[in-house]
Amino acid sequence: MKPRLFFLFKFYALLLLIFAFGKLLFMTYNGLEIHQAQGSDVFDVLIHGLPLDCATTGYLIAPLWLGLLLSLWWSFPLGKRLYQIYTAVVATLLALILLADTCLYEFWGIKLDGTIFNYIDSPKGATASVSTGYLIGVTIAFLVFSVLLFFAFRYIATRLQPMPTRIQTKGRGTLVFLLLGGLIFLGIRGGIGKSTANVGMVYYTDNTFLNHAAVNPAFSVISSAFKTKNYSKIHDYFPEEQRAAIFSSLGYNTQSIDSDTLLTMRRPNVLVILMEGCGATFVHAVDPEADPNVTPHLNQLAKEGILFSQCYANSFRTDRGTVCTFSGYPAFPDVSVMKMPSKCEKLSALSGALRQAGYATFFLYGGDINFTNTNGYLMATGYDKTYGDQTFTAEERLTHNWGVTDHITFDRLYQMVTTQPESQPWHIGFLTLASHEPWVVPYDRIPDDKVKNAMAYLDDCIGNFIQRFRQTPQWNNTLIVILPDHGIHYPAELTDVQTRTSHIPLIWTGGAVKEAREISTICNQTDLVATLLGQLGLPHDDFPFSRDVLSKSYTHPSAVHVWSEGIYYMDETGCSVLNLLTKPQSVFKEDPQPSVQRRDAANAFLQTCYDHLGSL
Template identity: 35%
Template sequence: MKHKLAFLLAVFAATVLLLAVQKPVFLAWYAVGRGFTAADWWQVVRHGLALDMTVAGYVTALPVLVVLLSLWVRLPERPMRWLLTGYFIAVSVVVAAIFAVDLALYEHWGFRVDGTILIYLADPREAMASVDFWLGVRQTLLFALYAAAMGWVYSRVVRLFDGEPLRWRAALPWSAGVLLLAGLDFLAIRGGLGASVANVSKVCFSSEMLLNHAAINPVFSFLSTLGEQTDYAAEYPFFDGRIRAQKFDAVRGNRPGTQPAERLLRTARPNVAVIILESFGRTVMDAETEGEPVMPCMQRLKEQGIWFENFFANSFRTDRGEVAILSGFPAQTRISVMKLPGKSRSLPSMARSLGREGYRTRFVYGGDLNFTDQASYMYATGWQQLFWQKDFDFDTPPADWGYDDRVMCEWFGEQVVRWSAEGEPFLAGLLTLSSHPPFDVPYAKFGDRMFNATAFADECVGRMIERWKASPAWDDLLVVLVADHSVAYPPSLAYNEPLRHRIPMIWTGGALATPPRTVEEYASQIDLCATLLGQLGVPHDDFDYSKDIFDPALPKFAYYTFNDGFGVVDALGRALYDAATGQAAPGSDPRLEETGRTLLQTTYVDIGCR
């Protein structure tokens, strides 16, 4: 039996080792002379092991089944070893081919190979016409050497295979043992026990994207995107290309001829803290239980700062809301661009724009930033430092989604004060999590679990802001409080109703020069980037969809999406459209329906071009 177990362990270990070797080869190809240290190279290999083990898990799956069968049935060793050798030769050829092609393409594409390559292989003659002869020779040699090395290692591993069955009394317990190994293999494939499954964010660890890219396993990158060859531009063909472009020019945020925005700040380059509030719906904010407000801190801050009365989320999911807030990019109906790293990396970004102006950019989350590829998106769009659950070791244990808001707001509050004292301008982001189901919080104020968790988060954020007010950091600080999305409360509220997507946004902080006020203009999360950058005097020409709320020349409306549909609302009306049926809701304003069609189609055309 020891030979059977040794065979399985050797298959997995050998595959991980053979895949890990790709990292130093990639770095030698692209990172030499870039100033990276030996420690950087080691970090690439160490972090990359997560996806190497995922691919190794897939490779090991078939041998696990063969060994399980061999416990009960005699499998002649010579034929089985030939069959296993053929399997591993196929694995070696596929892995070596992907790696050789990826190593050549990265110089031109700037990202690891993915399913996009299949588009260009549709015409082999055209694809080969663009390949330099000596480049082809070099990569063919690399492919042959790597495949041969893998084949040689696997040929040694195959010698460990034992096809002799066990007596049934021994086969039963050992079958349970092999099934346990199969479970561990599945965990490797899945990427662990956490909420996030295997994705490229698992290996991202640096603000230097070359190091993150070096850590990505190209086999995983390719295989995980095979099903993503969607013709996004054809998803919503409402208008022909020329008409759509004309209509978009009328509603775009960065169109020519816009007027200077009203100035709200007393300093040109304040420190900025953007607090993204999990599920802080407007309906919950305004709710009371026996005369007790659910969010007293938000109600108080509303009166003390700049309150945006008609502000809307762009989606019902955190990942889509984050992209809308931080990149000014509209949410999608059936996909999440954050989960498409090859496309999300090219989005404009609040962090990237401020980084160009000398800001330090940091993002904090008490949970797992691997979830929905957040870490990959954050690093790729200019966040220089990420702090999340793996970086903390607090005395209190994490809840289902991570460390609760009390712990994180205390830590983040202290960090903002410390960063302010350093004298270097910064953008700091925080995503809260306690107001997310299952609403497990160390707090007991309301019997309703959602109200209780939201009240807890509200209190934690309020206490953090009071901490800032009492510190020197307040004088030069702009705080933006904005929800990631709304919540289905009350339960009778339809999924597509504007009120369902209405959320709070409050600006506060000592950097504000204006007295408390209410902004009545209609806007949504995608408008935050242009509005904030406009106040800081930072160019935002690359934000096509983001409208400066304080620019009187731009149209004032809020746009949001739901599953296969959209809503648009302004001061004069609303439009709700269901793309699955091709019907607008009764009473929809044709003018706003056209705006929604234009934005939905343009969003998907844009994604298709990235």
């Protein structure tokens, strides 16, 4: 049994060495200095990239592990031949992927992923910009590399001892291999956290090139292959000219013209608190049907600050709502843009715009920040530093099912905002987590309703934070934006068909707010970016789906919400809710009257969104 285990160890180690060599080749060929990196970064790339290397190695070693486990009980006369075939395939694919990733980066500037399959049908388009000599050189390198890998795999295949004959020996061997299989699976999964292995988990710096170097290209290709679609063909509802004409009439301009001024300064610190699930049904200041006793602090902040009372969430999940909030980018019924690293890297974001304007940028979350590629998205879109649950103690990480409960993270937030240097403005994004199933919080003000109680706990945390922050000198120079990532189905009879579900509070407070106001214009969560940048006098041309709702150019107030089954379009004439799953398309409801214009607007908007996603 020992030779079998030693063989697996050698195969595992060899694969890790191959992936390390691939990273060195990638960085050397594409140039560290060209990408503002240096030799000392190489070690960091290798260390941070190790989790995805282990995950990919686990996938590749799993068939061998299974074969050796079965060989404890049954003989395989063709085992050696099967091993040679398998390693020949692996050697060929690894050589192809590692070289393609290295060579294509200088042309594409993105990590190799599933989009490579789009060129299989038209290889001429993929090679049109390179010379024949270049292609010959790459082909020779591929052949040499694949042969070397094949013989390396062959070299480590030591002669295995015959399978054991004693039942006890077979039993012990089986137990050892099953335990080993558990470790392999753990590596494939990416650890024991809530997140599974994803590209974003190895992002560790604001240098995109180094993040790309840390990503295992084989993992990137495999993980994205099943997500790659021709998005421009999805929801192809109207002919192009008609789609363009309808969308143009919806007023998604990117101009700030004589925007109403809400702030006392042009460069305040900007804190965005993204509340988990706390929709308008818990905030009486926004929804008159809501219980006023649940969130008294939010109600008071809405009264003292600026309340956008007719704001609606674009989506129904945190990963989508985060992108909507910070990138001003729309949500989709069946696609999470956050989970698509190659798309995330092309998104603009509030953090990037503020960093370009001289802000220091940070993001805080008490949960697993690698979940749904959150960290990858945040690092790709302009955050200098992100802080997840691993920056808290082990004891603190056990205070909630999703990680660190809110009063602890609000304490960390307070430390962050009060210790930033005064010489540079800062932006901090903060995502809460305790107001989420299973609704278990260290708070019992509303014991007969655990959902309301969880929201009350969040409200209490916000109130305590604001009270403390108000006493500091930083308060006068800070704008605090408070909104949720999405609403929830509460009361339980609410669904996404009802607009109450997606109605959300959007509150601006802090010392940088000039005076209390209510803005009752219909708008979306995605409009935050353009509206905020407009207040700062910063351009927002890179946010085509975000509107400055305070601008005189905002002449067609509207809101869109999508979920897995449907979409609604709301404007000042009413709301139309469409069922996207039926063919032909049907209508859930329309209030107060049916409207062809609203239905066409919903379809043209969604078609435009998919077209834009396809172009990224």
